[in-house]
Amino acid sequence: MGMPPGQERAAAAARIPRDLVIAGALLAFCAVTYGITLGFDEAPAAVAQNVQPATFPRLVLAAIAVLAAVLAVTSFRLDSPRKWPIKPMVPATAAMMVAFVVAFDTLGFIAAMGLFGLLMPVLWGERRWRLVIPYAVLFPAVVYVVFVLGLGVHFDPGLLGIN
Amino acid sequence: MDAFLAAGAAFLDPYLLGVVLVGTIGGVLVGAMPGLSSTMATALLLPFTLTMEPIPAIALLSALYCAGTYGGSITGILVNAPGAPPAAATAFDGYPLAQQGRAGLALGMAAVSSVIGGLFSVVVLIVAAPLLARVAYDFGPPEYFALALFGLSMLATISGESAVKNLIGGAFGVLLATIGMDFTTGVDRFTFGFWELSEGIHFIPVMIGLFAGCEFLTQAGKLDQVQIRAALDAVKLPAWADFRKCFGTIARSCGIGTFIGLLPAEGGTVAAMIGYNEAKRWAKDKSLFGKGDIRGVAGPEAANNAATGAAMVPTLALGIPGSATTAIILGALLVHGLRPGPHLFTETPTLLYAIFLAMLLANIVFGVFGLIGAKLFARVTLIPIRFLWPSVFIMACIGAYALEQSVLDVWIMVGAGLLGFVLKRYGFAAAPIIMGLILGELVENSLKQSLIIFDHDWLRFLDRPIVVSFLLLTAVSAFWPVVSAWRARRAAAAAAE
Numbered sequence: 001m002g003m004p005p006g007q008e009r010a011a012a013a014a015r016i017p018r019d020l021v022i023a024g025a026l027l028a029f030c031a032v033t034y035g036i037t038l039g040f041d042e043a044p045a046a047v048a049q050n051v052q053p054a055t056f057p058r059l060v061l062a063a064i065a066v067l068a069a070v071l072a073v074t075s076f077r078l079d080s081p082r083k084w085p086i087k088p089m090v091p092a093t094a095a096m097m098v099a100f101v102v103a104f105d106t107l108g109f110i111a112a113m114g115l116f117g118l119l120m121p122v123l124w125g126e127r128r129w130r131l132v133i134p135y136a137v138l139f140p141a142v143v144y145v146v147f148v149l150g151l152g153v154h155f156d157p158g159l160l161g162i163n
Numbered sequence: 164m165d166a167f168l169a170a171g172a173a174f175l176d177p178y179l180l181g182v183v184l185v186g187t188i189g190g191v192l193v194g195a196m197p198g199l200s201s202t203m204a205t206a207l208l209l210p211f212t213l214t215m216e217p218i219p220a221i222a223l224l225s226a227l228y229c230a231g232t233y234g235g236s237i238t239g240i241l242v243n244a245p246g247a248p249p250a251a252a253t254a255f256d257g258y259p260l261a262q263q264g265r266a267g268l269a270l271g272m273a274a275v276s277s278v279i280g281g282l283f284s285v286v287v288l289i290v291a292a293p294l295l296a297r298v299a300y301d302f303g304p305p306e307y308f309a310l311a312l313f314g315l316s317m318l319a320t321i322s323g324e325s326a327v328k329n330l331i332g333g334a335f336g337v338l339l340a341t342i343g344m345d346f347t348t349g350v351d352r353f354t355f356g357f358w359e360l361s362e363g364i365h366f367i368p369v370m371i372g373l374f375a376g377c378e379f380l381t382q383a384g385k386l387d388q389v390q391i392r393a394a395l396d397a398v399k400l401p402a403w404a405d406f407r408k409c410f411g412t413i414a415r416s417c418g419i420g421t422f423i424g425l426l427p428a429e430g431g432t433v434a435a436m437i438g439y440n441e442a443k444r445w446a447k448d449k450s451l452f453g454k455g456d457i458r459g460v461a462g463p464e465a466a467n468n469a470a471t472g473a474a475m476v477p478t479l480a481l482g483i484p485g486s487a488t489t490a491i492i493l494g495a496l497l498v499h500g501l502r503p504g505p506h507l508f509t510e511t512p513t514l515l516y517a518i519f520l521a522m523l524l525a526n527i528v529f530g531v532f533g534l535i536g537a538k539l540f541a542r543v544t545l546i547p548i549r550f551l552w553p554s555v556f557i558m559a560c561i562g563a564y565a566l567e568q569s570v571l572d573v574w575i576m577v578g579a580g581l582l583g584f585v586l587k588r589y590g591f592a593a594a595p596i597i598m599g600l601i602l603g604e605l606v607e608n609s610l611k612q613s614l615i616i617f618d619h620d621w622l623r624f625l626d627r628p629i630v631v632s633f634l635l636l637t638a639v640s641a642f643w644p645v646v647s648a649w650r651a652r653r654a655a656a657a658a659a660e
Contacts, residue, residue, distance in 0.1 A: 018589075019325075019590075022589050022590075026331065033338070036353065037352075040350060040351075040352055041350045041351075043345075043347075043348035043349075043350055047347070047348050047349075048347065048348050049347065049611075049615050050614070050619055051347065051611050051614060051615075052348070053345040053348050053350040053352055054352070056341060056607045056610065056611070057338060057341045057352060057353075060334055060337050060338045060341065061338065063334045064331055064334045064335065064338070067327055067330050067331045067334065068331065070327050071325075071327045071328070071331070074327065080324055080325065080328075080589070080590045081324075083588055083589070084384075086384065086588075087383070087384045089383045089384060089386060090380055090383045090384050090584075092383075093379065093380055093383035094380060094581055094584075097376065097379070097380075097556065097577050097580065097581070098577060100556075100557075100560065101560070101570070101573050101574055101577050104560065104564075104570060104573060105570050109564075113557055116553060116556075116557065117553060117557075120549075120553035120556075121549040121550055121553060124383070124386055124548075124549040124552075124553075125386060125549065126547070126549040126550070131547075131550070135550055139554060139557070143557065143561065147561055147565070151211065151214060151565075152214070153561065153564070153565050153568070154568055155564075156570075
C-alpha cells in the first residue's frame with residue numbers, strides 16, 4: 001500500500017533535495033581544500049611574478065563553489081533521480097580491490113594475481129571449479145609470459161619470492 | 164607530400180599493418196563487450212604503448228578508437244546492451260529489428276553506415292586539421308587559455324546527469340592537475356609530505372581507475388542481470404532499396420557527426436543521439452521508429468563514426484580533446500614526448516599522415532570484418548563476466564603499475580576507481596574529470612603566462628579578438644543547457660495549450 005497522493009506530495013516537499021546535500025558536501029570540500037592552500041609556502045615575489053602557488057587552486061575552488069551554489073539553487077526545481085541501492089557485492093568487491101593491492105605489495109604480483117583469480121570469481125558466485133582453478137593458474141601464467149617475459153615489466157617478487 | 168609518402172611507406176611495414184589490424188579487431192571486440200568501451204580500452208592499452216615507437220603506438224590507439232565506436236553497435240543490436248555509450252541510440256531500433264529476425268540487416272546497415280561516416284570524417288580530418296593548425300600559429304597564451312576554457316565549458320553540453328555536475332567534474336579535474344610542484348615557483352601543492360606526489364598525479368592511473376576500476380564495481384552490482392540474445396540470421400549487405408531509404412539519413416548524420424566531433428569535449432554519444440533524433444525528425448513516416456526502422460540504425464551509426472575523425476581535429480591541431488577517447492590519445496601523444504598543436508604539423512608531419520592512414524585503414528578493415536564476422540564478434544558476450552571483469556581489473560593494475568613500475572600508481576588507480584564509483588552514483592561522470600585533468604596544466608600555465616604578458620590587468624584579455632570570440636563561445640556553451648531547458652519547457656507548455 002503506497003501513501004495517498006496528497007501525503008506523497010507533502011513527503012516529497014519535506015524531503016531535502018539530493019542535489020542540495022551534494023552541493024553542501026562540495027562547499028565543505030572547497031572550504032577544507034581552501035584551508036589546505038593556506039598552508040602552501042609563499043614564493044618570493046620575483047619568482048612568483050605576482051602569481052603565488054595557491055592562486056590558481058583557489059581560483060578553481062572558487063569556480064567549484066559557485067557551481068555548487070548553482071546546483072543548490074536548482075536542486076529545489078530539478079533534483080537528481082533517486083539512486084539505486086548499493087548491493088552488498090559492491091563493497092565486497094571494493095574490499096577485494098584494496099586487498100589485491102595490499103597482496104600485490106606484500107606477497108608479490110604473481111601470487112596476488114593467483115589468489116585474486118581464485119577468490120574473485122568465487123565471491124561473484126562462480127562455483128564451477130573446473131573453470132575457476134584453471135583460470136587462477138593460467139591467467140597469471142599468461143600475464144607472466146606476456147608482460148614479464150615479453151614486455152619486460154618488472155614486478156617485485158614479494159614475500160613469497162615468486163617472480 | 165614527402166611526409167605523406169613517408170607515412171605511406173611506413174605502412175608497407177607488415178609490423179605497422181599488423182598493429183593497425185590488431186587495434187581494429189581488438190577495438191571491435193572491446194566495443195562489442197557491454198561495459199568495455201573503446202575509451203576504457205585505450206586507457207588500459209596506453210601504458211603498454213610506451214615501449215613502442217610513436218607511429219605504431221598512436222596508430223594502434225587510433226584504430227582501436229575507430230573500431231570500438233562501431234563495435235558497440237553489435238551488442239546493441241543483438242543483446243540490447245550497447246557495448247559502448249555511442250551505440251545506445253543504435254539499440255533503439257537495432258534490437259527491435261533483431262527481434263523481428265532481421266539482425267543481419269541491422270548489423271549490415273550498422274557496418275556500412277559506420278564505414279561511410281568514419282571515412283567521411285577522416286577526409287574532414289585530413290583537410291581541416293592542417294587548416295586549423297595554421298590558424299593556431301597566431302595563438303599565444305591568452306588564446307590558448309580562452310580556448311581551454313571553451314573546451315571545459317563544452318562539458319556543460321555533453322551527455323550526463325546534469326550540465327552543472329559536468330562542469331564541476333571538469334573543474335575538479337583541473338584541481339587534481341594542480342597536485343604536485345608548481346612549475347613557476349617550485350612550491351609543493353597538495354602533496355601532504357609525500358615526495359612521490361611532487362611530480363603530480365599522472366593522468367594514466369587516474370584515467371584507468373575512473374574508467375576500468377569504476378566499471379568493475381558497477382558490474383559487481385549487475386551480476387544478477389540476464390541478457391536476452393536475439394536470434395542472428397546471416398549478416399548480409401543492405402539491399403539497394405534499404406540503402407536508398409537511408410541515403411539521406413546517412414548523409415545528414417555524416418554532417419551532424421562531423422560538426423559535433425569538431426566541437427571540443429563533444430563525442431560520439433552526443434552525435435549519435437542527435438543523429439537518431441534527426442533521422443526521426445526528417446522521416447515522413449515516423450511510426451516505425453523505436454519498433455525497428457532501419458533509418459534508426461543508419462542515423463546514429465553514421466553520426467557516431469563521423470564524430471571519431473572529426474574529434475581528432477581539435478585534438479591534433481589545438482591540443483584540446485574532441486572527446487573522452489581523444490583525451491586519452493592526446494595523453495598518449497604527450498607521454499611520447501609530442502606536443503599536439505600547430506608545431507606537430509611542421510615537426511612530425513609523417514606521424515600525422517600515419518594517423519590519418521591508420522584511421523582510414525581501420526575504417527575499411529572494421530567494415531569488412533563487421534560484415535563477415537559480426538556473428539563471431541557477438542560471441543564475446545558469451546565470456547562469463549565472473550572471469551572477464553576480474554581479468555580487466557588485473558589488466559588495469561598492470562597498466563597503472565607499468566608506467567613507472569610503482570605500487571603508488573596502483574593505489575592511485577584503485578582510489579580513482581572507488582572515487583569514480585561514488586561520483587558516478589551522485590551524477591558525476593568520469594569524462595569531464597579526465598578532460599579537466601588533461602587540460603588543467605594548459606589552463607594554469609597559459610593563464611599565468613597571460614597575466615605576466617598583461618601585467619596582471621585582466622581586462623586586457625578583451626583586447627584580443629580571438630580571445631573575445633572564445634570567451635563568447637564559452638558563455639554560450641555554458642548557458643546553452645539553460646536556454647535549451649527553457650525552450651523545451653516553452654514547447655511543452657505550447658503543446659499543452
